[in-house]
Amino acid sequence: MNVLMIAPGYPGEMPYFCRGLARRGARVYGLSDVPEQDLPPLAREHLSGYLRVPNLTDEDAVVRAVVAGVGGHQIARVVCLWEPGVVLAARLREALQVPGMPVAQAQTFRNKDLMKQKVTAAGIRTARHASATSVAQVREAAHAIGFPVIVKPIAGAGSMDTVKAASAEELERALARVQSYDEVNVEEFITGEEFTYDTICIAGRVVYENVCYYRPNPLIARSTEWISPQTIALRDLSPKDVQAGIALGHDVLKALDFGTGFTHMEWFYTPKGEAVFGEIAARPPGAHTVDLMNFVGDIDLFDGYAEADLTGTFSGSLARKYNAANIFKRAQGTGRIRRIEGLESIMARFGEHIVHVDLLPVGAERRNWIQTLVSDGYVVVRHPDLQACYEIADAIGTDLQLYAS
Numbered sequence: 001m002n003v004l005m006i007a008p009g010y011p012g013e014m015p016y017f018c019r020g021l022a023r024r025g026a027r028v029y030g031l032s033d034v035p036e037q038d039l040p041p042l043a044r045e046h047l048s049g050y051l052r053v054p055n056l057t058d059e060d061a062v063v064r065a066v067v068a069g070v071g072g073h074q075i076a077r078v079v080c081l082w083e084p085g086v087v088l089a090a091r092l093r094e095a096l097q098v099p100g101m102p103v104a105q106a107q108t109f110r111n112k113d114l115m116k117q118k119v120t121a122a123g124i125r126t127a128r129h130a131s132a133t134s135v136a137q138v139r140e141a142a143h144a145i146g147f148p149v150i151v152k153p154i155a156g157a158g159s160m161d162t163v164k165a166a167s168a169e170e171l172e173r174a175l176a177r178v179q180s181y182d183e184v185n186v187e188e189f190i191t192g193e194e195f196t197y198d199t200i201c202i203a204g205r206v207v208y209e210n211v212c213y214y215r216p217n218p219l220i221a222r223s224t225e226w227i228s229p230q231t232i233a234l235r236d237l238s239p240k241d242v243q244a245g246i247a248l249g250h251d252v253l254k255a256l257d258f259g260t261g262f263t264h265m266e267w268f269y270t271p272k273g274e275a276v277f278g279e280i281a282a283r284p285p286g287a288h289t290v291d292l293m294n295f296v297g298d299i300d301l302f303d304g305y306a307e308a309d310l311t312g313t314f315s316g317s318l319a320r321k322y323n324a325a326n327i328f329k330r331a332q333g334t335g336r337i338r339r340i341e342g343l344e345s346i347m348a349r350f351g352e353h354i355v356h357v358d359l360l361p362v363g364a365e366r367r368n369w370i371q372t373l374v375s376d377g378y379v380v381v382r383h384p385d386l387q388a389c390y391e392i393a394d395a396i397g398t399d400l401q402l403y404a405s
């Protein structure tokens with residue numbers, strides 16, 4: 001089976017998906033805009049061929065190049081697990097007459113306004129919202145919705161340029177942050193805790209599901225540098241709040257008529273006990289969250305996804321043995337990492353529960369913490385008991401410190 005995979009080398013999880021597809025018997029053909037020799041070795045090892053295009057965002061040109069490159073060969077799947085390529089993948093499916101998500105449907109997973117319209121039309125609770133293409137429209141929408149509001153790019157990801165405005169004055173300041181975008185979404189601000197709902201589906205049937213808890217909410221984590229944000233894949237999916245989110249997730253997948261593949265939804269749980277839809281993507285969660293899900297049950301979802309997409313079956317274990325927390329670290333200071341403090345004592349205290357440590361080495365240039373949640377590195381902890389998992393995660397938040405200068 002020939003599979004065309006967009007961006008097999010980036011983000012960091014993609015080579016593992018590439019391997020998963022190849023191990024399940026696919027001949028994987030990569031498509032991206034980087035030189036082949038710059039792909040991670042793991043991706044190169046599992047590719048049967050590679051097409052480099054000058055620019056992945058020039059979708060018309062990419063479609064022409066791929067159609068010409070494929071010639072008479074039969075492509076069975078076009079796969080993209082990377083947010084910016086989701087619509088391009090659908091365009092390629094249509095051009096090559098490959099089954100899978102078409103363009104109109106892919107757009108509902110990329111455009112936050114379209115997405116919320118569909119979800120609202122199905123009677124699902126989400127933030128009141130309006131799209132806006134001018135400053136005047138943003139002001140108008142904010143006043144119609146009522147403060148506080150959230151303003152964000154219509155096709156954003158990773159909380160980039162998502163801003164909260166509690167008043168008309170704050171809105172004026174927020175406008176400067178989003179002025180470079182042609183279109184933004186203005187939304188009612190939802191107060192509550194934030195979670196994910198992640199699935200692998202086969203023809204609309206959920207075959208694997210997961211819920212992560214964001215500690216704290218991404219918007220707070222993304223605007224306060226000293227915080228070490230945590231993403232925690234929950235072992236127990238039976239509590240009332242988690243169940244409310246799962247029920248919401250099922251409704252959303254049905255409303256958007258999702259077929260086969262990975263999904264990543266975000267939702268709020270309000271103090272009143274209501275689950276509210278946030279957003280959904282037709283791809284796995286990023287920031288090493290697939291690894292977290294794997295650590296929960298000692299499974300391999302890179303393989304599980306490939307199996308689901310290629311053969312229409314899912315044979316991975318659904319047992320949930322651990323809570324798995326990812327703690328993202330940001331160094332103090334700017335420039336290069338000069339020292340790391342507290343790692344030895346953390347390992348001495350909690351070593352048996354720490355399953356992965358990936359911190360920037362001394363001498364490395366700090367990453368941009370606003371652009372990447374992974375920041376200057378991360379530590380993964382797992383524990384069958386949630387409270388114990390929180391305590392270890394919090395200790396890593398406070399007692400492990402990186403210093404830069």
Ligand SMILES: Nc1ncnc2c1ncn2[C@@H]1O[C@H](COP(=O)(O)OP(=O)(O)O)[C@@H](O)[C@H]1O
Pocket residue numbers: 127150152155156157158159160162187188189190191194217218219220266278279
């Ligand atoms: N309507 C809203 N009410 C409250 N918080 C919001 C709302 N929209 C976004 N946020 C906050 O901003 C973060 C990023 O917004 P989101 O819609 O998830 O965009 P992105 O695609 O950047 O992840 C959310 O995780 C949440 O913390």
Ligand SMILES: [Mg+2]
Pocket residue numbers: 157158159266279
């Ligand atoms: Mg989000």
